[in-house]
Amino acid sequence: MVKRVACPVMNDAPETRRRRSDARRSIDAILTAARTLLGHQPDASMEEIAQAAGVTRQTVYAHFASRDALITALIDAAGAETVEAIDAARLDTDPPVTALRRYLDIGWQLIRRYPYLLTTALARTPPGSEAAHAAGTDHLEGIIRRGQDTGDFATALPSGWLAVAVVGLAHTAADQVAAGRLDADQAYAVFSESALRLCGVPVPGPVRDESRHRSSAVQQGSME
């Protein structure tokens, strides 16, 4: 039934290594703690992460060979989750504009859930995370290319560039949220509008005027 994400980049046996229940619990706790803790404190130490997970630092090292390995596992897990969501959305059968919109929506939710991934992890991509990162980008590129073929998107810019540019815009939007200059809803609005515009989609509708600024307290990166 529920297939657990299956431990990503570990250091022990290749994979199919059945682990004891408490081991899985520890791994899960570490991953969760790292996710939330690094979310608003990207340079937290292994000690702090371990403490937040309720284990010892050595236990962390028992499961993740290094700090980078932990980060990579985090990225891989999030990436796998997102790819799953994208696959489930069956975007390949939707018209390109719709597919792009839905892709943007899914991607943004990923960002909302794992703010850390944009702050630092993706800035200096640790080795090994390229694959997971490229998976999502490739899918996006496919959508864009399809839209270009059907004439829905402009062809002046190569699809490969547009894909990374859209991802870059997402980062920028997330940074604005973290900096407190936009709230999450505003950020998503301007981000998706910008992405569509970048792809040459004739601006669909009103960007949702911000005359009424709803103050939905959704900020996440409120570092001191």
Next chain:
Amino acid sequence: MVKRVACPVMNDAPETRRRRSDARRSIDAILTAARTLLGHQPDASMEEIAQAAGVTRQTVYAHFASRDALITALIDAAGAETVEAIDAARLDTDPPVTALRRYLDIGWQLIRRYPYLLTTALARTPPGSEAAHAAGTDHLEGIIRRGQDTGDFATALPSGWLAVAVVGLAHTAADQVAAGRLDADQAYAVFSESALRLCGVPVPGPVRDESRHRSSAVQQGSME
């Protein structure tokens, strides 16, 4: 190379403190070494930087209170240099589209010269560099707002967002260059084209020959 940038964020006296010639020489060597060394090795140690500058680690600390202070000085110097170039370009008198183009050009040259600034320094902005960074963005925002007022740019998106989005696109383009997926000229072409498009400027001309290619699907991440 007329006037030296004047020591930026130092730890000693505010500024009016005349330094001995060899001190200035050391500072300059450190700054230069840090610039180039961090360019392709963003996590070089103070020791390495000092060595590259031909001084001792302690000498570096004699001029820069900390690693962050050194980074900040680097950013400030580059920022000041760029602001100077922008001011000299008298962009406020040009028509908005021209001003934006020239701005993009100047900004891109900054990126070309100081690749390090995008890699890491701007990712996790050290305290104190906000001012220098905001200076350039403010100027850009002014241009965009002016273009929106004159009707040259679209008004669907707020100028503040567009400014940071354009800067973000520059980062993305630079990353592509760093990753070897684009060369500098291609990157600049797609970047400037994208920025214009984002601002709603009717696409001026063909960026590249994208004549019905339909051939190979760009380069997709086929790692292993």
Next chain:
DNA sequence: ACCATCCTTGACATGATGTAAGACTTCGCG
């Protein structure tokens, strides 16, 4: 030539990462 300034050497403290060995606890299963 003199003196303040600067550089250098060497040492020290701290904190984070990573490694290692032994004891203790818990899980899985017969």
Next chain:
DNA sequence: CGCGAAGTCTTACATCATGTCAAGGATGGT
């Protein structure tokens, strides 16, 4: 239930980067 294995904890150690300090030598400016 009880035993072995897997996992965790404690303690300890090694290493490296950052940052600080003090004393002595070199250099520049006037």
